[in-house]
Amino acid sequence: MTQIPSPTEELRAAARQLNRRRFLTVTGAAAAIAFAVNLPNTAQAAPAADGSALPDDPFTLGVASGDPLPDSVVLWTRLAPDPLALDGGLPAEPVEVAWEIATDAELTRVVDSGTATAHPEFAHSVHVEVAGLNPGTTYYYRFTTGSWASTTGRTRTAPAPDALPAAVRFGLVSCQRYDQGFYTAYRHLAAEPELDAVLHLGDYLYEYAVNATAGVRGTAMPAHLNRETRTLEDYRTRYALYHSDPDLQAAHAAHPFIVTWDDHEVDNNYAGAISEQDDPAEEFLVRRAAAYRAYWENMPLRRPQLPEGPDLLLHRRLHYGRLAQLDILDTRQYRDDQAHGDGWKLPGDEAAEPDRTLLGAAQERWLADGWRASDAVWNVLPQQVTVARRRNQLAGPWPLSMDSWDGYPAARERLFAAAEEAGVENLVVFTGDVHVHYAFDLKADWDDPDSRTLGVELVTTSIASGGDGAARPDNWAALTGANPHLRFYDGRRGYLVVTLDEAEARAEYRVVDRVTTPGAAVATAATFVSRAGDPGLREV
Template sequence: MSHAPELRVAAQHLGRRRFLTVTGAAAALAFATNLPTAGTAAAAELDGAKITSAPFTLGVASGDPLPDSVLLWTRLAPAPFEVGGGLPARRVEVSWELALDERFKRIVRRGRATAHPEFNHSVHVEVDHLDAGRVYFYRFRAGSWVSGTGRTRTAPHASARHVPALTLAAVSCQAYHDGYFTAYKHLAEDDVDVVFHLGDYLYEYAVTSVGGARKYTDRVLPAVFNRETVTLDDYRLRYALYKSDPDLVAAHAAHPFIVTWDDHETENNYADDTSENDDPPAEFLLRRASAYRAYWENQPLRRPQLPHGPDARLYRRLQWGRLAQFDILDTRQYRTNQANGDGWKSPTPESEAASQTLPGFTQERWLIDGWRRSKALWNVVPQQVTFGRRNNPDGTDTLSMDSWDGYPASRDRVLQGARSARVENLMVLTGDVHVSYGLDIKQDFDDPDSATLGTEIVTTSITSGKDGSAKPSNWSAYLARNPHMKHYNGQRGYVTVELGTSEARADFKTVSAVTTPGAPLTTAASLVTAVGDQGLRPA
């Protein structure tokens, strides 16, 4: 049986004695599962005055805004492309400040935190007792070094009825080796309240010395990146590569992020403890523990999301007053294995069985129970893989087994739950597919005239798939075979969604190229859906 408890117990209890005798991912997990908890002084202290090179090379970030709290993140790495980031295995005291103004004339909170070597010198600061619905600025200091300034915000009070609008951005799929993060440069300058990252923050694949499609002529990347990520050090170094990109640094500094993973943060198309290449589950769980550990270290996540070996509670719920409830899903960690493989296949009794679940049965119930208690106008579900039906444009009866189409019973249970909870304004946010879609969620996808139960906004990739095109070769056939598909574009970029009290507006923003830097931003399409009358139409 997948997700076997005995495998997880074994992984959790790899001892330090075995650390010197096991290899690869096993060694990484032996290290990861014996880390101290936050606040534990396991290493000697390093005097910050002895940090002789700028340590804030990976920028700053914030995330998961609450009405009275923000999460602030940074990581000390004077030499980010070296194991350990160029610091010795000693803890470093870091100070932080939170202010109402960008010049820090009106500081409202300040404090100190410890950058532990066991956490790869990352810092996660949960600042509370703040005012709701307010913009703040923050920065860090280590020794004589001061970080760049970040901008963040708190959410409105959960009970606030008069929240006129919220503008969010959705992003996903940023393969470093496929191009420049130009879309992030534009997003950093865009006027949004919060950014949802829907997965594939990094890719496990090798990156050549010239940066793949970036084709660097002014730098040579270390050989350590030219291999697939497997160990804890591999994943940590890969985050350093990605987070050293100035456009990604700028986007994180400009807006709070709410993140969830998909597959490539660990390995392509994995399902629970089943790897892409059917490695022994115990071996894959060791790799997964390394990947999950590095993810938490490098993302603006709170303490409840800290992994325990190969497990991490990433699904969670956030409120934006009475305007919106966000139920952030994890559709990788708990899913049953793809019944027919992970490609485009014809449905079978195995794939359509009630035993198949994409988010796992516990998470399905958590989602539906949250809807039953929701008092929000909009119920938004940020998640990873396409929720609505996608009939194959090649004319066959095949569907994507790695998406919700490969788990129709699970999708039916979720939609039945939405109906029973009387969710009137349902919106699903999706990444993964390297194109953008606007989809109506139908009660019966075989009947275009059936009720529309919600809408799905699918963001394209930041870079994955390289430049793409506005109208891929299957554009006409795709729209013809899927009448509930109201938008389809194959370029790179992101989407913004303005949630209002009468309607929601989605603007699909694209760049013409990512294999060369500096492309301008264009709005490829704008769609709206009305409160109480779901269904996408041109703005």
């Protein structure tokens, strides 16, 4: 068993201060702002309490697991007896937490157990990297402290590296603005059978103020949530709000999650060190550092993803035997600023510049190298923003979304060229962001529907963002008419279930008719397949 170690002096120093290399130009008031997000300056580790003195349940935020390997999985929880309080209802003291993992839901066949320390420097979060597990196996886990026990979670390891499983099955989710809808889709996702993992493709939270009634939810909220997130405290309490939802907790407890972010985990449409409002870069990087730290604290991520100041290495590679290689991308941290002032704009010379990047040069090389080394049947690209070209009107000239890959056409050409050079035959892109279900064929020539299909893109709708939605949004005719490579479009809330086997990729588009009130049933709006060796979506 390997777990996040009790912080050494080096780790505690990293926890107390931002990465100074990124703040060499910060002076005066900006410097004061920069180090206002420092974590508690405790020079020595205090003895951890055993939780016996806690008067209230500390496991209000549930449990989660993530980033499955063949022999390992991350287990997560965060202690917060009063989750929406600025301190979570705990003093700034460490708490000892016990954990156990078993092969049965009753936890009678325990295969490993131990203790971890929930440190106040990490918002009393716990990340346990359990090792020595069997591949392709379902496990159950639980945390305890004092007399308190968490709910029991289910998780699953990845297949052995040389295995060729009969199938792997993923859930795809994104965009869950708390005040715009109930998490009904998550309740249904929790009940999906035999999911190997859920891929969250970004916008886990939204930075916007949450009003006194939590929008459509009609729930009383503390006043300190009614502001945009900017500080570490702000982001921590916002994650606590989202994690307190019982349907989200049910989904996390039912399936391991593989996560990546988009923009709202920090600031709408930010690009690298550039904020939506063009704040001074040194000030925005302070905000980004706070957001990235809170993200790690609240996600089932491994030690390599622990941020250093405003930097967090989120792109990573996971394998599901020889059936699927997942290259999880980060299209926010390293991108160039959006061209032409962001939004839907007519593309011009700025967007067409050949060196513009969405991934950054290092991530582009990492992806190309990974594809060249891949022997997987399916090469899967979980990422954030739409890759396929989207025109939003029937006649030109056509504006395009500068925030998506349309605003970075040279980067998209390099992406496709890298896949071709590596001999990738079965490319499947997973995308979130746009609050609708899409199914796209990825074409060698967007203007020629008969040109070669390079792969497929499966876009999942939002969990709650945008409210109820409609099966045919107002722009349905324009988008389906102007984009012949668009095979499906539905504007309701929901999620995607994707099953991969040796023969095909199958995408089932789940929808709920409403999220502004709870209790909606789930339905499958459409099912598409793409055959191995013959890319292109066919409706079943």
